[in-house]
Amino acid sequence: MIAVVAERRRLLIDSCRLQCADEQRRFALEDHESRYLRRVLRLRPDDQVDVVDGCGHLWTARLLEDHRLELCSGIEAASQQVGAPSPKLGLAIAVIRRGMDDVMRMACELGVDQLQPIHCQRCVPQAEHRPDRWRSIVQEAVEQCERLWAPELSELRAVDDWWEAPDGSDLRLIAVTRAAEITPLSVLLADQASADQSIWLAIGPEGGWSDRELAAAAAAGWVPVSLGGTILRSSTAAVAGITSLTNWRTLRC
Template identity: 35%
Template sequence: MGDLEGDLLVDPGVARQIHRAEPAAAEGVDNLVFAERLTGDQHLGAWSIARISGRSGARGADQDEPTRENRFYNLPMRPRFFAPSLDGRAASVDLPPDESRHLRQVVRLGVGDEVRVFDGRGLEFLGRVDRLGREAVSVALVEPSTPAPESTVAVTLAPAFLKGRTFDAVVRDATALGVVAVQPLVAEKQAAHRPSSRPGSRRSRGADRWRRIAVAAAKQCGRAIVPEVREPLSVGEFADAAQSDVKLFLAEPGAMPAHTLRARDLLDRPRPSAVSLAVGPEGGWTPDELVRFDARGFQAVTLGGRVLRAETAPVVALAALACLWDEA
């Protein structure tokens, strides 16, 4: 191998081991990679960009010493746990049973390990595991922590219900993209798999599962706010209840109403404080649903001339809105 010069992404596990080569060992290697040891106050999960410089063969006295220049990117920080009972005035908080099991059995943390806890409503704290109980884990609160920034535009996503587990991915991605609420819709073309709203029904159990998915997604992406996941509504019920400044529905190619906007056309309008966005089912909207949207002040918007899958369209639409309005 020849000379090495440049930046290198170093996994923190490797960075802990590659610290400083011993002179005797250095004589037997062709290339040296130097990375600073990660310290306790640098977040777990960070990647180090290590400046590397090495020469082939043994290093002689007349050769330049390798230089090291590290920068750290705080990607997922210390392990985060959902603590809905978190009170910033208290000294500690008990994690709910499912989060306690995750801490003990999956992440395998012990007393004294640092974590972050958040309440799902915007409050987040740095803490340390204080007690590992059989039913609950107690976390001592150290200091307030800054979560991932929230968008200045509150987006409510109303995607049509999708059969199977496909809707799970929509909830997960919508949470990561910053929505404040997910309102599942039951469209007219979904009669074949329209779920029941009775307590204990598949529809009710599905909403509970989607809420758990939203919590897990918020933990992963760094948000301290968990979006509200509502019980499914019909398209008409949603259109009647929507109160946002801007109300949009996605129009599919080939069935676009007159005056359909392109996403970038929204830049010419004042920045809204709240947006409702409806995304249709695999079979598209019915004429009656389009009339209902129009009567309630919804504006058709298109993402272009390609037909997207029903689970892909919400993600693309949210990403487009984030590019327009998100300052986070």
């Protein structure tokens, strides 16, 4: 007979707030968290919820009457603890007019560790830039997909300032189209000897990279890769690329 474990929803709480819990391991909920637990999940006092800090730890907590949570164990005695994913996977994506919300959500669900929105020459003026909404989407995705490590979402940067930003030891890949003799991402990953160095994948805007941007990327050590034989929308390319990277990491680890 197979035992069925009842689902218990998760709440992502910043580790600083958890560290500031009182002697009874209690801390106050913010208004939106209280509404979520009581009105959306319909939890009642004494019901339990799992709390994660986005840094590899999970605790069981109990909902109290006065809009607070009480950890069922000490902060030093997490119910679950896992190390950070290795190697780290980063996605740098040009802001686009439609689809950024989906990219943020799906990249988080698939396991990306760093998210870097970038502004490129051919980004349209109507391109979405909603960092507060993206942070909310990422938080909800972490809770929904049961990750213990939350991805880092960085502020928007101009691509000209971005090429040199990743560590020089990172494997830095840039997705390109309509270029002859470009190595497919899957082939490059199959030949990747090390599973330790971080990997970045850069996805351009719907209008594609400019010649100046491609030259700057090449000068900074970015390696061009192909994501397939068809032309993909930026949002599709981001999901396809991250899927290949996370599948590779799963098989290598």
